[in-house]
Amino acid sequence: MNLTSLLFLPFAFVAVLLLRLAPSGGLRRATIFGLNAVFLLSMVKAPLQLVPLVGFVLLGYGAILVAGSARSSLSLGTLVTGLVAIFIWLKRYPIVSAVPTFSFAFTVVGLSYILFRILHVLIDVAQGSLRRPSFVAYLNYVFFFLNLLSGPIQRYEDFAPQAEMTPPPLDWENVNTSCKRVVLGYLMVIVIGNATFNFVEMAKPLFFDALGQGKMFFGIYLFALLTFAYLVNLFVNFAGYMNIVIGIGGLAGIVLPENFDHPFISESFLDLWSRWHITLSNWFKSYLFNPLLRMLSARWGTKHSTPYLGAIALYVTFFVMAVWHGTTWIFVIYGLFLGSGAAVNRLWQILIPKVFGRNNYKVFSGLRWYFQLSRAATISYLAVALTSFWIDWEQARKLARPSGLAILFGSLVLMTVVGAVLGHLWDIAAPYVRDFLGWGHLPPVNQPTTLPVRSSVLRTIAIPILALTLASATVAAVALFATRSLEGHSLPYGLVTLALFTVTVAVTCVAAGVLDPPISRYLSSLAPQRQADAAALWLGVRGFIVLSLAAVLSSAPAFIYQAF
C-alpha cells in the first residue's frame, strides 16, 4: 500500500481511530503492532517475501542485546559492521553481486530507514545513553507504518513515550492543522508531483538528443530546465509525503519530527542540509560526522588544523550519505558532488574571512547580490548533483565527455544567474503580492490569531479571491493564446476552455492553501464557536477539492473490487 494510494486513506482513518481508542499501555502497543503488521503485509503478495526483512530486524535486536551487555567499542564496531554488511547484501549493491542471495523473491521495503533506526538504538544502548527497549517496543519503533517508507527518522526517545502513553486530547484546532497538512501533502504528491514528473519524462529524451547532436546552447538550456524540474519533483513528492505522515501522526497523537524547513531559501550548501531531509542530516551528524571529527581531532587536531579536519569529516559524511541513496555505481558520482559541495562550502567559510578579513567578509556576505547568488548557486548545485537520480551509467558516460561537462557547467551558471535575478525580482514583488493576496502581517498559517481585523470581510476575503481569480485567468489566457491550443476553434469553445483552465488553476491554488492567510484573518474576527464552524467549512472545501483531484488522477484501488 502506497501512502498516496486511495487505499491508504481508509487505512489511515482506521489507524487514527484505533490509536485514539487505545490510549495507553499494552493496548496501545498491541494496536501499533497490529497496524504495522497490516501495513507491512499489504506490501507483499505472500508473507514469505517479508522473511529477510523481518530477519534483519530480529538480528538488529540481537545486536542490541549483545551491545547492551558487552558495552565495548570493539563489540559495537563489529555489530555495526555486521549489520551494515547484511544491509548491503540484502539491498544487492553491485559490490556483492557475486554473493548468492535467497532463491525466492523478497522485499526490502523501508530497509534503508530501518537500518538507521536500528543503528541509532544499537549505538545509544551500547554507549549507555539509552535504555534497551523491550522487544515489542523495538518492533513498534522500527516498523512504525508512518515512518517506514520515507522517514522521517525519529529518535527512539521521542517515539517511545508517544507509543506508550495517552496522547493529549484532540481539539478542533489540532484536527484542522493536521487535516490541512494531509490535504496539502496529497496535492503536492498527486498534482504537482505528476506534472513535474511528466515534464521530466518529456524533456529527458530531448536532452540526450541535443547532447548527441552537439547542440551546446540548446543542451545547456534543456539541462537547466530538466535538473530544476527534477529537483522540484523530488521536493514535492518527498515533502508531500512528510506532510501526509506528519498530519496523520498528529491526528493519531504521535508527533513526528519535521523533515523540511523551506529549503529553497537556503543561503549555502551547509545551510541547505539543515533544511532538507533534516532527520537524515541529524542522524549522520550524530553517528558519523561527530565521531569522525572526534577521531581525526584526537589524532591530528591542532588549533589550526581542526577547521580543515572538519571539512574532511564533512566530505566523508556527505559522500556516505549520498552513496546510501542508491544501489548503483552512479551514486558514487552523487557522493562526490555532495562531498565536494559540503567541503568547499566549509573551506570557503574558513578561507575567505582569512583572506579578506572577518569584518570585510561580514559586510561582503551581507550584500544583497551576494545573498541572491549564493542562494541560487546552492539550489542549482543540488539540482545538478541530483542528475545521478535520473540517468543511468551509459548516459553518465555521455555526460562525462567534454561537451557534456560543458553543458553541465553552463547549466549551473545559467541556473545560478537566472535564479539570482528571479530571486531578486521576487523579493521586490513579494510585499505587493502578499498584500494583494492578504498574506501580510499574519500569524503562521493554520493558527488561530488574536490580531484585530482592521478591514471588512470584503477586503479580507473578497479581494484575495478576486486577485487569485484574475491571476489564474491571466495564466490560463497566456498559456492558451501563447500556444496554438485554440487555433481553429470557435469562440464559445475557446471561452469554455479558458473558463475550465481558469477554474482548475484557481481551485488547485485554493486547495494548496493560497487563500488560507486571509481566511485565518477573517476567522479570527469571529466568536470562538463560529470560528470553529467556519474553519470546519473551509477544511471541507479544501478536502473536497483534493479528494476529487485524487479520485480523478488516480485509478481505482483493487480493494474496491473485493468489496463487492
Next chain:
Amino acid sequence: MALPRFLFISGLSMLILYGMSVMVSTAAYRGLRLDQQLDTGSRASDLLFGSLGASAVVYNRRPLIRNGPQVILIGSSNFQHYSAKAIASEMPGISTSNMAVEGSNFADFELVVNLAYEVLPPSDKHTFVLGLWYGDFFAGNGVGHKALDSELTRYAMYQKVEDDRAILKIPRSTLPVAAATLRPLIIMQRAWETITTVSTSVVDDILGQSHPPATDFAALDQAASPDAEQQRELVERRSADGTRVSDDVLAKLMPIAKRISDAGDRLVLVDLPLPRWHAEAVPASIDYSRRKHAYFAPALRLPGIYYLDMEGSATDEDFYDSVHLRPKACIELAHRLARTLAGLRGPSETAKLPLKPGPSHN
C-alpha cells in the same frame, strides 16, 4: 462537543459541495442535450467528455435507455463524424447513437458492443453498424484501448479480467445513477485534461518542439488535402505499421456477429472509404482487401448480418489526411448510409454481398 461538531461540519460541507456539483454538472449535461443523444463526434460530447470518445461511451449511455429500435455506430476516429443526427434525420422514429472511439481497434469494438447491450432494452430490434478499415485489424492496443480501459476502471464500476473482458461490478440498474453521480468528477477530469493538453503544448514550445495545432470542424473543411510529397510521407508512415493485418483480430468478428445475431438484432459491416493513393499503396490495405471476405463470409451466413462496401464512395479531395474525411463529407456519407440502412430487410434474412450505398443527393 466542539470536535464532533467540527468533524460533522467538515464532512457535511464536503457532501453538500459534491451534491451541488452533481446538480451543476447535470444542468450542464442537459443544457448541452447530452441526455438526448450519444454522439462521440459531437461538439457537446467533446466539450464534456473529451474528443477521444471513451469517457462518453462509458459514462453517457443514458440516451440508449429508451424504447424503440435504435441504430448504433461503432468504429474508430474515421467513423466518429458520421453524424448520429444526420442518420436519425433519414430514419424517422429510430434513435441513433455514435459510439466510435478514437484510436480503438476491432478488438475494442466487441467491448463497445457489450457496453451498449448492458443498457439497451432487450425487447426492441437494434442495428449495429461497424465502420471498418484495415487499421482496425492490427494487433496491439492503441490510445482508444488504453482510454477505454482507464475509463472503465477509474471509478471501479468495472473490473478488467483475463481475455480483456470488463466485468460490471455494480448492479446494472444503478448504472445511470452512478454515471450521474460521477459527472462532477468527469467534468473535473475533462478540465484537467484541458490543462494537460495546453500544458503539453506550452512545454513543447519551451522544449523547442513543434506540435500540431488543434483543429476544429470548420478548419478541417477548409484544410488542403495532402500534396504528393505529404502523400508519400503518409504512405511510408502507414506502411511502417505492418504489412499484414492480424488473423487473430480478424477472427474476433465471429463472436461479435454471433452475439448480435443471437439477440435477434442486425449487424452491418461497413468498409469505410480511404483515399485511392493510400488504399492502393499500403501493403496492409491490400492484404486486408484480399483476405477480408474469407473472414467475413462465415459471419455473413448468420441471420441479420450485412456487409456494405463504401470504398470508392468518396474522392481523394474529400480527405484532409490519409484516413479522415472532411466533416462535410462525413455528414453526406452518413445520409447515404442511413438511406441504405432504412432499406435493410429484417434480421431473419441473410444479406447478399455487397449492399450498395444509397444515392447521393449531390
